[in-house]
Amino acid sequence: MCTHTDIHRHSQTELSPSIFPCLQVAAVSSEDAGVYVCQAQNTEGVAEVKVEVIVEGGATAPKATVSMAEVTAVEGHTITMQCQATGSPLPVVSWSKLRAPLPWQHTVEGGVLTLTSVGRQDSGQYICNATNTHGYSQAYTQLEVDSPPYTTSLPDQVRLRPGDTLRLQCLAHGSHPITFRWTRVGRAGMPAGAETIKDGQLLIGQVKLIDSGTYKCVATNHVGSSEALAKVTVKGEL
Incomplete structure (x- = not known):
């Protein structure tokens, strides 16, 4: 290891080992990085010093x-x-x-x-x-x-006469695909002739008095589900 601090990296000067024992590496690269050890020895023993050389990369x-x-x-x-x-x-x-x-x-x-x-x-x-x-x-x-669906029903209330056609539209905003399912609250099944269209619409042709009630739409996607209600009233007179 060189003990002379004034020798530059690119210097081609060769110094006498007896005066300044030096290790000089020209045109260093990243492979030259590491720990260098200088050993000195005489009749009294051996001594050494270690120096870590870090080669900084170019811009x-x-x-x-x-x-x-x-x-x-x-x-x-x-x-x-x-x-x-x-x-x-x-x-x-x-x-x-x-x-x-x-x-x-x-x-x-x-x-x-x-x-x-x-x-x-x-x-x-x-x-x-x-x-x-x-x-x-x-x-x-x-x-x-x-996002899970956010569901609304249009209309949310409707009044009909017997024989009219019921149309309820279930709308949902959220990640697609979204599926829809209509049920009647408090009843085991849907009225005869009830039809659910793929886009969330419920159709019942020629409604009867017994078709009155609350209908529920459930919209579901891979994140979750939500529901909306619609109240249907069928009377002999509006």
Whole structure:
């Protein structure tokens, strides 16, 4: 190990070992990093000193990577998106959302974006941005937020004469696909001739007085279910 502190890395000067015992490495690379040991020995014994050599990488543009390209979350849950960046100098990492601001309930720490209590409006493409003095890099995560159905019935009250046709429409907002099921509250089955159409509509042709009652629509998807009620009154006179 060289004891002379003025010898430069690229110097071609050869010094006398008897004066300044030196180890000189020209054009170092990352493979030259490590611990170097200098040993000195005479008739009285042996001594040594260790020096760790760290070879810093050359300046490079950043490279951003995300842990997951696609993330699916359930409405109301908390999710995290992780981004890592390499480069020299060490890049600065930030997050943004394509064509929209980040949700107000968010934090960014150490390249990790956390979204609290996500909603369907938070779905979209999120961008990890890594920047240093030599350029920038982006990586993308697509977030899809699934939500249970929110169900309403149109109309929620209806009055009919015997022989009229009953039409009830069940509407639901939420993640698709959504299935619908109509039942009559407090009764074992539906009236004769009742028909449920795929889009959530209930049809009963030529209603009777006994068809009066409360009808319930249940909308279900892979996240959950919800229900809506409609009161039907059939009388001889309106």
